[in-house]
Amino acid sequence: MEDLRSTTVVEDxxxxxxxxxxxxxxxxxxxxxNDLVVCYQDQLFGLIVRMVPDRDQASDCVQEAxxxxxxxxxxxxxGSVRSWLHRIAVNAAMDLQxxxxxxxxxxxxxxxxxxxxxxxxxxxxxVRSALTTERHRAITDALATITDDQRAAIVLFDVxxxxxxxxxxxxxxxxxxxxxxxxxxxxxxRDRLADRMxxxxx
Amino acid sequence: MPHVSEFHxxxxxxxxxxxxxxxxxxxxxxxTDRDHALELIRSCAICAELHDDLIAIARxxxxxxxxxxxxxxxxxxxxxxxxLRPSGWRRLLGGIGAVRLATSRPLGVGLATLGLVGLLIGxxxxxxxxxxxxxxxxxxxxxxxxxxxxxxxENEGLxxxxxxxxxxxxxxxxxxxxxxxxxxxxxxxxxxxxxxxGPSASATYDAGSAQGGSRAGPLASTTASGEQLAAGQGxxxxxxxxxxxxxxxxxxxxxxNPFRPLNIAFAAAVLLGLGVLVASRRRGxxxx
Numbered sequence: 001m002e003d004l005r006s007t008t009v010v011e012d013x014x015x016x017x018x019x020x021x022x023x024x025x026x027x028x029x030x031x032x033x034n035d036l037v038v039c040y041q042d043q044l045f046g047l048i049v050r051m052v053p054d055r056d057q058a059s060d061c062v063q064e065a066x067x068x069x070x071x072x073x074x075x076x077x078x079g080s081v082r083s084w085l086h087r088i089a090v091n092a093a094m095d096l097q098x099x100x101x102x103x104x105x106x107x108x109x110x111x112x113x114x115x116x117x118x119x120x121x122x123x124x125x126x127v128r129s130a131l132t133t134e135r136h137r138a139i140t141d142a143l144a145t146i147t148d149d150q151r152a153a154i155v156l157f158d159v160x161x162x163x164x165x166x167x168x169x170x171x172x173x174x175x176x177x178x179x180x181x182x183x184x185x186x187x188x189x190r191d192r193l194a195d196r197m198x199x200x201x202x
Numbered sequence: 203m204p205h206v207s208e209f210h211x212x213x214x215x216x217x218x219x220x221x222x223x224x225x226x227x228x229x230x231x232x233x234t235d236r237d238h239a240l241e242l243i244r245s246c247a248i249c250a251e252l253h254d255d256l257i258a259i260a261r262x263x264x265x266x267x268x269x270x271x272x273x274x275x276x277x278x279x280x281x282x283x284x285x286l287r288p289s290g291w292r293r294l295l296g297g298i299g300a301v302r303l304a305t306s307r308p309l310g311v312g313l314a315t316l317g318l319v320g321l322l323i324g325x326x327x328x329x330x331x332x333x334x335x336x337x338x339x340x341x342x343x344x345x346x347x348x349x350x351x352x353x354x355x356e357n358e359g360l361x362x363x364x365x366x367x368x369x370x371x372x373x374x375x376x377x378x379x380x381x382x383x384x385x386x387x388x389x390x391x392x393x394x395x396x397x398x399x400g401p402s403a404s405a406t407y408d409a410g411s412a413q414g415g416s417r418a419g420p421l422a423s424t425t426a427s428g429e430q431l432a433a434g435q436g437x438x439x440x441x442x443x444x445x446x447x448x449x450x451x452x453x454x455x456x457x458x459n460p461f462r463p464l465n466i467a468f469a470a471a472v473l474l475g476l477g478v479l480v481a482s483r484r485r486g487x488x489x490x
Contacts, residue, residue: 066276197258
């Protein structure tokens with residue numbers, strides 16, 4: 001089994017920490033793996049809940065992703081642990097999207113609840129906060145209506161900051177397909193937000 | 203970026219390439235396409251507005267928080283860890299599936315295919331080369347067409363005997379034994395063919411049986427017609443054919459045994475191949 005600590009020169013302290021935890025998890029330390037879970041569960045959930053418009057299914061997806069990661073610790077061949085975990089989670093989300101039935105549903109029922117609000121910033125300008133909230137709600141609603149592939153590509157590119165090559169490797173498609181999905185997805189979002197574009201302009 | 207009012211809407215905006223404008227907004231065009239896209243947004247206000255909107259949407263998407271917060275802790279319990287770590291045969295299967303996908307999938311396909319082909323060939327009566335059941339089937343019922351040259355000659359021999367000696371009183375005594383063996387061996391393997399006739403078999407049929415109705419009989423009348431035909435041919439063939447029928451019948455019974463070692467081996471190959479395929483498929487979905 002490859003010893004990641006002895007052969008990998010890592011300058012990034014976060015990456016170094018991840019590699020040490022992963023190595024200890026490979027040796028059987030469950031606590032080390034759970035430390036990794038604590039580090040990345042919010043990130044993974046944020047990624048998946050944008051891809052899977054259902055909070056409970058997104059939670060199941062993230063849990064399954066961590067199960068898979070633990071079961072296949074040996075499959076990690078070096079590089080970024082974060083990217084490795086994200087790749088597993090994206091695959092789990094895509095599997096879920098393929099398996100579930102497509103039916104018209106309310107993707108985020110909590111958004112219809114007026115009592116739900118994101119945490120206010122320090123400069124709690126109510127008008128600006130309201131506009132920001134409305135803009136976020138609009139973009140989230142629109143994201144839920146485009147295709148799964150387009151949504152995954154846009155989330156990975158715009159939200160997570162992966163480049164085209166990384167997205168292509170994660171999703172198992174060509175570079176051109178990734179670009180096409182992002183461009184077409186953005187055009188689809190714009191079509192759906194056509195009557196609310198004043199929230200995004202100016 | 204110049205103000206939108208400085209542009210004029212071209213009458214053929216519907217023909218403008220929106221994807222080109224989207225690619226420009228994403229800044230991933232080559233020099234030639236970029237110049238074309240820039241000319242497009244300079245000459246068409248709608249394209250220019252689309253370009254700006256796409257950039258604004260991309261920024262808003264990046265800034266939008268997750269639509270809901272995490273409500274569950276995803277840490278693994280010791281029970282989860284024990285369940286997820288394979289042991290015993292599952293670990294072995296996982297090890298097989300952990301072999302590079304480039305080799306495990308072809309290996310699984312090959313094993314499963316080999317097993318299926320072996321089961322089919324080994325148990326299909328028509329394709330059984332040199333099966334001892336063939337002569338028995340041919341002589342025991344009118345349903346079997348000759349499967350080899352030897353069988354053909356034997357049938358012709360029987361046919362000529364039948365033509366020359368339509369009734370043999372001596373053979374009548376051994377007819378029940380011959381018919382029982384023939385029915386046991388000939389009825390089952392030959393059921394697929396019912397009472398369809400080949401040229402020599404039909405001659406034997408005509409000589410040995412008056413049961414014209416069973417000629418067209420399908421599977422349902424196989425055993426009965428087989429017995430009748432066997433009785434008829436037993437009269438025509440005489441005691442040597444009866445002894446041969448008995449031996450061939452026992453061999454046919456052995457060949458038809460579904461639990462012979464080859465069948466077991468081929469079935470195991472099928473199961474092993476499927477197991478390798480499942481393990482490699484699960485492995486492939488995990489590895490990014």
